[in-house]
Amino acid sequence: xxxxFFPESIVRLREIAPEIARTFDFVTGEALLRAxxxxxxxxxxxxxxxxxxMEEHLAEYRLTPDEVxxxxxxxxxxxxxxxxxxxxxxxxxxxxxxxxxxxxPDLLAALLAEKEN
Numbered sequence: 001x002x003x004x005f006f007p008e009s010i011v012r013l014r015e016i017a018p019e020i021a022r023t024f025d026f027v028t029g030e031a032l033l034r035a036x037x038x039x040x041x042x043x044x045x046x047x048x049x050x051x052x053x054m055e056e057h058l059a060e061y062r063l064t065p066d067e068v069x070x071x072x073x074x075x076x077x078x079x080x081x082x083x084x085x086x087x088x089x090x091x092x093x094x095x096x097x098x099x100x101x102x103x104x105p106d107l108l109a110a111l112l113a114e115k116e117n
Contacts, residue, residue, distance in 0.1 A: 003052055010048065021049040029053075033061060036070060044074070052079045052099075055088065065095045072096065086111070 002013055003023040010025045024032060028047050035044040051071055053063070058080070068078050079099030080092050089111055092100055102108050 001050060003050075014047070023050045023052040024048045032071070032076075033063075033067075036067060041070070041074075046074065046076050050077045050079060050099075052081065054081055055083050068095050068097065072098065 001021045001023065002010070004010055004013075004025060007025040007027045010022050010028070013020060013022055024046075025048075029051060032044070032046065032051065035041055053061075057063075071078055077098035079101065080097050081101035082103060083089050083092060083100060084103050086107060089100065089102065089104070089108055093111060093115060100108060
């Protein structure tokens with residue numbers, strides 16, 4: 001999975017190695033949100049594979065748990081980075097995100113074990 005905040009890198013990867021999974025960049029991520037909120041979501045075809053957002057971008061883009069569920073139901077995994085407190089980790093686990101990049105893997109592992117019980 002290649003992640004880059006530079007759209008040029010993702011565009012180039014699509015050209016030379018389309019078989020490698022990619023995260024959405026800012027351009028394709030914003031297009032995804034426009035399609036979800038204002039466009040024809042049913043007809044939307046994702047150009048990339050995983051929507052990966054920094055935690056602070058959730059507020060900037062006003063992403064809601066329902067929107068995350070809609071994105072995931074379209075077959076687009078959603079991952080968040082980098083929540084580093086228990087409240088945030090619990091929140092994103094409850095949202096049903098597919099991936100969490102954190103500096104506190106032991107805490108995340110404990111919360112996941114707790115959730116399984």
